[in-house]
Amino acid sequence: MPIVTGKDSAGTRRTLKAGGREIAYYSIPAAQAAGLGTFDRLPASLKVVLENMLRFEDDGFTVSTDDIRAFGEWGANGGKNPREIAYRPARVLMQDFTGVPAVVDLAAMRDGIKALGGDARKINPLVPVDLVIDHSVMIDEFGTPRAFQKNVDLEYQRNMERYQFLKWGQGAFDNFRVVPPGTGICHQVNLEYLAQTVWTDTDQTGAEVAYPDTLVGTDSHTTMVNGLAVLGWGVGGIEAEAAMLGQPVSMLIPEVVGFKLTGAMVEGTTATDLVLKVVQMLRQKGVVGKFVEFWGDGLDNLPLADRATIANMAPEYGATCGFFPIDDETLRYLRQTGRDEDRVALVEAYAKENGMWRGPDYAPIYTDTLELDMSSIVPAISGPKRPQDYLPLSDAKTAFAREMETTFKRPRDKQVPVEGEDYAMSSGKVVIASITSCTNTSNPYVLIGAGLVARKARALGLDRKPWVKTSLAPGSQVVSEYLEASGLQEDLDAIGFNLVGYGCTTCIGNSGPLQPEISKAIAEGDLVATSVLSGNRNFEGRISPDVRANYLASPPLVVAYALAGDMNIDLTTEPLGTGKDGQPVYLKDIWPTNQEIAELVEATVTREAFRAKYADVFKGDEKWQAVETTTGETYDWPPSSTYIQNPPYFRGMSQEPGTISNIAGARVLAVLGDMITTDHISPAGSFKPTTPAGKYLTERQVAPKDFNSYGSRRGNHEVMMRGTFANIRIRNEMLEGVEGGYTKGPDGAETSIYDASMAYQAKGVPLVVIGGKEYGAGSSRDWAAKGTNLLGVKAVIAESFERIHRSNLVGMGVIPFEFTGGQTRSSLGLTGDEVISIEGLEGGLKPLSIVPCTITAPDGTTRTIELKCRVDTAVEVEYLENGGVLHYVLRNLAQS
Structure with a gap:
């Protein structure tokens, strides 16, 4: 289905050459030359929105030339002009938790439009929609070689009704693709495969048009792809459905906060430590409803994987997005992850032609700014209830003691024996240590780092504490590829971090049950059990009903806390355990150097791995191919289903709208x-x-x-x-x-x-x-x-x-x-x-x-x-x- 471009009253359409062909595009410099405003110092993130106005300008029906001029006024007013605009993202991304009800609503709308005398086939996505099934795997089995297969089997057993419905949707709706279970999470599949940074399509004239890759997603962490200079953010399924059905997203021209990064990360620190500090700073700043754009010469030292980690947590710092402009690192990552060379050439040419390239002289006007020297970052965690509750690792033990007194109001020394075990539970014990997908598993530096911590701990004779439920849930199969290639998966397995599934697990509450005897001891003693996870959300009641205190940490620190097994230990000064030689083992004894990590990343994270794992991404395994479903333009709602029901929203709906009542x-x-x-x-x-x-x-x-x-x-x-x-x-x-x-x-x-x-x-x-x-x-x-x-x-x-x-x-x-x-x-x-x-x-x-x-x-x-x-x-x-x-x-x- 071709895209429909606007009238282009100002004549901004131009052509550029890239990859051996000529491609049309809508030129921001041409709009400036036409007298519509001064745009050259707008932030790149805002230029993406401006290009959207140029491409869809339709003489004021939805977009007028005054909307375009408003962007020039934004710059002249010091980064403020809250004019309402109609914005059209290029595509929609869904995960299955939010995607299933969206498809349910589309199916119900087909029934609804027939009841109003309309054609059911009018209900189709008008923009490309990708739904990635990634939120349904639960960690029932862990710490064994069979964990992955057992959890996948249970996932299909529990979710067959949903999967049959999604397969119906894949066949019934145009412009709708499903990435099957066991492939990866939506954000990582988006980053590593779906996203193109600059998109191309034919328009109603038959010409090929280039434009920035943009999207809305039904998961708030859609922002992860901002690290690849793709403008996207999370919306509810309701907004996403409207966007799918051709409704522009109504929004105000946002303020843009410029976050200047300088310096470079120092030995012993990770991207997670950096992002937890960024979250704290931006929450204190107050950026709700605003764009955040990262700039500064520190970006020259920041790999795209680290950028994606920071972008992922935009919802945690409250921003609409956390955008990184296109630069040489963007091109390097596109090549490494298997994108075609023609695409990489187009991204470079387009960004430079349309003023979206971050070069040495990149210094836009921002509404407000703040700055961070990355050399000041120290190892850190966040918790026990919010992502912005930042704690330097050296303060974690004393902070937990303070929380026990002030927040939880419970004694720390209460011991409750665990039936059938030779240990007791007490407040502060880490019962879940999870390297979970989303924020960090797209980042090979922290995953390789975690594997090296496991390798060194294993060599010294350390193991996880027996009360810790450990898990590794990567965001894509590429992660398993490089962990296997480096031999680090064997080390992770040895201390309990076996693969449990490819999906969003612990950080959305799919951590699965604890050992019943442990759960019973926690309940009997009214204890404050803890979890440590490499995710982005640690809100109350989210991780496990047995766990009251939850801490976000880098994957290497997740491994370290599994070894220590207790928040009442200062990992920076106290031993994690005793080695096989009878000597205490400290964190510094098992922490890898940045050089060790970089060398393994260089050797094992390859373009060939990405191309192989994404070669047939929509096909699925034998289980998915065996899922049987109905066909037809409307869904045959199974009356006995407890998973899928026809919602009541459109029952008795009239032809004409009503009025708003007091x-x-x-x-x-x-x-x-x-x-x-x-x-x-x-x-x-x-x-x-x-x-x-x-x-x-x-x-x-x-x-x-x-x-x-x-x-x-x-x-x-x-x-x-x-x-x-x-x-x-x-x-x-x-x-x-x-x-x-x-x-x-x-x-x-x-x-x-x-x-x-x-x-x-x-x-x-x-x-x-x-x-x-x-x-x-x-x-x-x-x-x-x-x-x-x-x-x-x-x-x-x-x-x-x-x-x-x-x-x-x-x-x-x-x-x-x-x-x-x-x-x-x-x-x-x-x-x-x-x-x-x-x-x-x-x-x-x-x-x-x-x-x-x-x-x-x-x-x-x-x-x-x-x-x-x-x-x-x-x-x-x-x-x-x-x-x-x-x-x-x-x-x-x-x-x-």
């Missing part, structure tokens, strides 16, 4: 604190039979061992709405001293949030949720908004919102509001027993309006405050009038 007489479903993440709102991990979701499955004869996880059941709204606000660590301030998804029902008694919602909805009572700062932080989890909608919540009132979740709420017809004038739930003394009414929504709501909210206390007294309606754009107003973005798209397609 909210009258609403009750409060929950009062929540600061930094409530999408994990709190819509957990992805395991759940118990006593939960509403567990009861639902039990009633349908699903055994607890087959519950799988919330994330794997995102295609079934019945499970997911029961799991909304059901995180085991969430705290509803309406109840004192209670953790988990509980609230007060209409009768004032404690009950589950799901049961309270059903009772209120049966009475026709609307609901609101009250929150604090950074409401909805974390993953781009569409079910955090979908579940909120299905629970009957009409509005969320918070102090501030994280970008993706705010957008998702609007996309599902839930209105986000912010307190004004410094007011908060605490300053207002809200208990959750109040009645809330919000006016000013009817009769033409304007973006970012200030509206009155009346709060009626239980004794009948009232007060009125002002709220800021965080419906940010005119398009979002239309979405609300239609009941959500999917309803908006469906009506438009039905009438076209």
Whole structure:
């Protein structure tokens, strides 16, 4: 399907020569010469967005020449001009947790458009969509040579209904490809194979056009590919579906914070240590809703693998993206990973012609800046609850002791014997040490480093502690290729870091169960067990229900903590264990030099390995090829399926949109604190039979061992709405001293949030949720908004919102509001027993309006405050009038 380019009123289309052929492109220098503005000192990341305006300019229908001029004004105004623009990414990337419900919605839209008298075949992705099945493998088996095969077998057994559905989608929809299980994670497959940095396609004239590779992804860590100068960020499945269906992403021209890197990393430090410091600095700076672009001569010393590590964690520092411009290192990586030479030549030629090349004189205008000398980086970890909780490794032991006193309020010396074992559990014991995919396994320097730590420890006679569950889940098969080639996989195996699967495991809650006796001891003693993982997320309740303190660390440090087995040890001064010669072994004894690592990377990470492993990436193994599915333009929904159900969004939908109504007489479903993440709102991990979701499955004869996880059941709204606000660590301030998804029902008694919602909805009572700062932080989890909608919540009132979740709420017809004038739930003394009414929504709501909210206390007294309606754009107003973005798209397609 050719791309549709715009009218190009300013005549910016040009041609360039690369790879022996002429290719059309839209020239930023030509736009400047045409008098549309001064663009030469714009950051490269913003030039990518500007090129999008040039290519799709259509005389003001969606993009006008005034939108283009706004970028010149951005530079003239010191890096600020929050004009609303319509941006069209080149492609969409999905993982299966978020991808399955997106495909479910597309299938439901085919049913919906037929009900409105339209053609089901109109529901197709209009831009290329790649879905990588990577979130479904769980670590049931570990520490043995059979771990990988056993976990894969269980993955297919648990997820066959989902895989049959995805295979149907692959055949039913145009422009939709599926990367089968066992291949790798979406971000690493994207970085190593799918991404091209500069894309080409034919347009409606039949000409070949070059343009920057851009995307949105249904995983917040889509930003990883920013390290390869590909502009992409995470959106909820709701936004991604709209983009797939031809809707431009409505956004404001962003501010761009320039992060200058100088110097070079010193001996003994890793990219993970660097990124954890970057996360801390940018969180302190405040970059939510902004682009971050890295520049400075330090980039000359930063391999692309390290850049991707930093870019991956943009959601952790709160930015929309963490972009690295195109330079010589970009070209080197494209060659190393097997891209064609013609593509590499095009990337270089295009970047230089269109002002996107980082040369020695690269010094753009930025909205704001900060700087870091990389020679100042020290070994570090982050935890126990947030990625920005940065700790130099030398402070880790004392910091954990402080957390035990102030946060967990538990003694550290309590010992609980483990049945059948010769050791006891105590707070601080590391029960999970996981080299998990996403942030670090795309980085051969830290993976080879981890292997060398294992090799040296093995040679000295060290082993993991027996209570530590160890795992290695690479992000692609290339990692196994170079670990095998270097002989390091054998060393990792020897201390328990056997391959457990290619997928996102521990950092999304797929860590699997602990040994039952260990789990029992932790529960009996109410102990603070810990995990150490090389991922990007360590929020409460995310990693394992048995683990309260979670720490992010580099892969080599994950290995070191598996050997030590305890957070109460200072790895910088105390021994990790005793060697076979009876002598203490310290971290410095097993830490490899940078030269050792670099030599092995050079010898084993080859272009041939990448080309071989990605030669037939969509084919899958015998298991995938054996998956049987239905055919047809609409899906034959299996009524007994507990994984895939037709969602209720489009039932009874009218031909015409409605209007936005005031909210009258609403009750409060929950009062929540600061930094409530999408994990709190819509957990992805395991759940118990006593939960509403567990009861639902039990009633349908699903055994607890087959519950799988919330994330794997995102295609079934019945499970997911029961799991909304059901995180085991969430705290509803309406109840004192209670953790988990509980609230007060209409009768004032404690009950589950799901049961309270059903009772209120049966009475026709609307609901609101009250929150604090950074409401909805974390993953781009569409079910955090979908579940909120299905629970009957009409509005969320918070102090501030994280970008993706705010957008998702609007996309599902839930209105986000912010307190004004410094007011908060605490300053207002809200208990959750109040009645809330919000006016000013009817009769033409304007973006970012200030509206009155009346709060009626239980004794009948009232007060009125002002709220800021965080419906940010005119398009979002239309979405609300239609009941959500999917309803908006469906009506438009039905009438076209």
